[in-house]
Amino acid sequence: MRIIAIANQKGGCGKTTTAINLSASLAKRNRTVLLIDMDPQGHSTLGYNVRPEEIGLSIYHVLKEGISLDNIVLNTAVNNVKLAPANIFLSAIEQDIAGASEKEKRLYHAVNVSKKNYDYIIIDCPPNLGLLSINALRAAGEVIIPLDVSFFSLHGLGKLLETIEILNRRSGHKVETYLLPTMYNRRSRFAREILEEVKSHFKGIIFSTPIRVCTKLRESVSFGCPVSEYATNSIGHWDYSAAVDEVLLQEDPSMENRSVAVLSSSINITPKIASERGVATSGFMDSGFLFIYKDPRAIEVKIAGDFNNWVPDKGVVTIRDEDGTWKKIIKISPGAYQYKFFIDGEWKEDPGNPNIVDNKMGSCNSLIVID
Numbered sequence: 001m002r003i004i005a006i007a008n009q010k011g012g013c014g015k016t017t018t019a020i021n022l023s024a025s026l027a028k029r030n031r032t033v034l035l036i037d038m039d040p041q042g043h044s045t046l047g048y049n050v051r052p053e054e055i056g057l058s059i060y061h062v063l064k065e066g067i068s069l070d071n072i073v074l075n076t077a078v079n080n081v082k083l084a085p086a087n088i089f090l091s092a093i094e095q096d097i098a099g100a101s102e103k104e105k106r107l108y109h110a111v112n113v114s115k116k117n118y119d120y121i122i123i124d125c126p127p128n129l130g131l132l133s134i135n136a137l138r139a140a141g142e143v144i145i146p147l148d149v150s151f152f153s154l155h156g157l158g159k160l161l162e163t164i165e166i167l168n169r170r171s172g173h174k175v176e177t178y179l180l181p182t183m184y185n186r187r188s189r190f191a192r193e194i195l196e197e198v199k200s201h202f203k204g205i206i207f208s209t210p211i212r213v214c215t216k217l218r219e220s221v222s223f224g225c226p227v228s229e230y231a232t233n234s235i236g237h238w239d240y241s242a243a244v245d246e247v248l249l250q251e252d253p254s255m256e257n258r259s260v261a262v263l264s265s266s267i268n269i270t271p272k273i274a275s276e277r278g279v280a281t282s283g284f285m286d287s288g289f290l291f292i293y294k295d296p297r298a299i300e301v302k303i304a305g306d307f308n309n310w311v312p313d314k315g316v317v318t319i320r321d322e323d324g325t326w327k328k329i330i331k332i333s334p335g336a337y338q339y340k341f342f343i344d345g346e347w348k349e350d351p352g353n354p355n356i357v358d359n360k361m362g363s364c365n366s367l368i369v370i371d
């Protein structure tokens with residue numbers, strides 16, 4: 001299981017938007033998720049349609065009185081996402097536990113008791129590095145720092161990285177750090193330059209897909225739901241799904257029964273290659289094109305594209321291996337084809353194919369050219 005804090009002392013850089021949509025997209029990939037709202041503003045709470053002023057027990061009581069997280073979690077409209085809510089009372093916590101022992105480890109202890117119930121715990125932090133953020137970072141194994149590339153300050157980021165470094169040293173606790181560029185407008189030269197600069201500075205820890213500016217993300221919060229429930233055909237939904245792909249790729253392979261949606265390769269398949277790869281094509285076709293998609297948790301994987309008039313799985317032979325590898329074979333003549341996978345009701349680009357094209361509907365398709 002993984003515990004990920006979403007932190008940055010800079011306000012309005014996309015922490016809450018990331019916490020809400022990352023948790024929903026993880027749930028869509030069959031992970032059980034607990035979202036902990038550690039911000040007295042209660043924006044993650046609102047984002048899941050819970051009115052902060054109406055909650056009884058909240059994360060405040062967990063930190064103040066040591067009650068169990070299990071006693072405060074609420075179900076949300078998204079299957080597999082539970083919420084530990086917060087409201088304005090949380091702003092008093094710093095004073096209320098000022099003299100208490102181990103006040104920086106309150107969340108750590110609470111999470112330790114409840115973490116067995118979840119694959120992921122996502123913690124939304126407030127825009128400062130006070131006691132609440134320190135509690136979150138102490139409890140987390142990883143931190144994602146959203147970076148607003150439209151208004152970027154290396155100074156602010158440096159300060160946060162320094163804090164994480166100090167925390168690592170002080171507590172003897174290593175927090176893996178990742179940077180997620182947000183509010184990216186690829187039409188802006190300034191934003192493109194900033195993104196390139198940040199990428200070269202922080203190679204290896206920065207998400208490769210930035211989250212683009214998307215009004216649907218903004219709107220979905222006011223409707224009290226993640227963008228996946230509001231506008232599946234939006235840039236915001238696509239970008240957070242892509243970010244989740246990257247999170248899943250970082251999953252520890254030793255995590256029991258967890259595997260990642262990775263396409264090992266799509267290949268032109270002849271009967272000879274088919275037999276080498278363990279694909280029994282004989283009997284139904286002489287040769288075809290093999291698309292491979294691996295995700296043991298996927299219940300249904302289909303493929304659609306120009307080659308089958310975008311009718312999922314039309315003309316496609318499917319083989320599902322025991323280990324969750326889906327093999328899709330389709331006879332295609334030479335040419336260029338756009339396509340997508342359709343996984344448990346969600347359209348998705350081919351994660352193993354770097355060739356993508358804008359489909360003019362605000363998202364992208366994978367592209368394959370067969371000679």
Ligand SMILES: Nc1ncnc2c1ncn2[C@@H]1O[C@H](COP(=O)(O)OP(=O)(O)OP(=O)(O)O)[C@@H](O)[C@H]1O
Nearest residue numbers: 011012013014015016017127183212213214217218
């Ligand atoms: N990719 C995006 N495109 C458009 N609007 C966005 C995007 N990400 C976030 N926003 C909007 O920007 C505002 C700030 O985002 P958000 O609340 O996620 O930031 P935050 O870091 O949690 O803020 P705070 O520091 O106050 O907690 C919100 O109105 C949100 O809807």
Ligand SMILES: [Mg+2]
Nearest residue numbers: 015016039043
């Ligand atoms: Mg926030």
